[in-house]
Every structure is written in structure tokens, then in C-alpha cells.
Amino acid sequence: MRTKNVTMLPKGKKEFPKLKGVVSSEVKDWGSDPFILKGVENARKMIAKYGLPKEWVEEAKRNNDKKEGKSH
Amino acid sequence: MNLDHYEYKINKTYLTYEFYSEGPKGRIRKVVRFTLIQQEGLSYYHLSFGDVRITNGKIDDFTITDNEDMEKVLATVAATVVEFTKKFPEALIYAEGSTPSRTRLYQMKINKYWKEISALFDVFGLSDNSGFTPFRKNQHYIAFAIKIKK
Secondary structure: OOOOOOOOOOOOOOOOOOOOOOOOOOOOOOOOOOHHHHHHHHHHHHHHHHOOOHHHHHHHHHHHHHHOOOOO | OOOOOEEEEOOOOOOOEEEEEOOOEEEEEEEEEEEEEEOOOOEEEEEEEEEEEOOOOEEOOOOOOOOOOOHHHHHHHHHHHHHHHHHOOOOOOEEEEOOHHHHHHHHHHHHOOOOHHHHHEEEEEEEEOOEEEOOOOOOOOEEEEEEEEO
């Protein structure tokens, strides 16, 4: 029996776009750049004021509980 | 969402991405950085995006580059978000523009590609009176949070 050489994604599976990224030692970290630090500080203030999305917070807590072996 | 985007390079931590915009103003180095923030017992990432200034080698998001490739630049930022979330699938990413007009621009692009974005990501919009709620087209938001769908 002949089979076609095709790759099929399972139903409902997301198809990721083709990406053009290459890991390189030329890319520095930039984590201590003043612009980055200012953005992080602004984000902290916004989250302190408004909180994070409640749907995500609930999911994160459930995941943390699973990791810690808690059951409900 | 296979939009035309620039090739980019990735720091070995997968937190920093760099690429060059190419247009009438020349080659402009761009940086996308995801910074882990731990706050109120939870962890999320802040997305920063800006140009590297030739004069001082620091990042700046307030200049208007006008290199006639905005669509391709934003598609590249979107590609880095996809790459990042493949590496960190549990990550929640917080993003806002450096100015209200930049935030509006990001929202316009989310609206434009909503079908493609919503197939891959859960997106939340932040509004002053409601906090974060699931993103809806044509609402006004002051920031966004994105997470890959499970």
C-alpha cells in the first residue's frame, strides 16, 4: 500500500508560523539598559494598580498548586 | 500569520532579539527584550521594543524612525513573540507602547490580524475602568497581555 509523504497536524493543533531566528553570541543581553529598566518599572506600577488578568492568575495558581502537589 | 518579517538574531537566553530595519533612512538596529518580573507572587514578562541609538549605543523607543517598513518591523516583533512563547510556553507577556499613540498603533495591528493572532494567543486588553479583560476588537486599551493558547 502506498502512503503519501505528508505531515498533518492533529485536529485543533495550532500551526506555528515559519520563523527566521538564529541564536547568536553577538546579541547582548540589554537587560540593564535604562530604557528596559524604565519599561519594567512602568509595568510594575501598572500591574500594582490594575493587577494581572484574572483568568491567567487563576490558571497560574492552579499550575503552582499542581507543582506543589496540592489537591482540591 | 506568515507575514514578511526581517531575519533576527537571538541571545542564548532567548530573552533578547535583534534585527535591522532597512529603508530610506538606512539600516536601523532594533531590539526586542522580554524581562521577567516577579510581583505579587506571580511571574510575567515585560516586552520592550526600541531602536539602538548610534550616538550612545542605548535603546530609545521615543524616536520616530519612519523607515517606511513599519508593517515589516511590527511583523518581526510579532515573530519574536512567537519564538519566545515557543521557548517559554507558560509565559504571560505584558506590553504597552512608550506613548499613547504607539499603544494605539499596536492595537490597530492586533485588530488587523486578530483572526491569526487569536488562533495562537489569548490576548487581554487593559482599560482604566475594567482592568484586564479578554481583548475585543475596537475597544480602547492602554496595555495588553498575551499568552500562548494551550
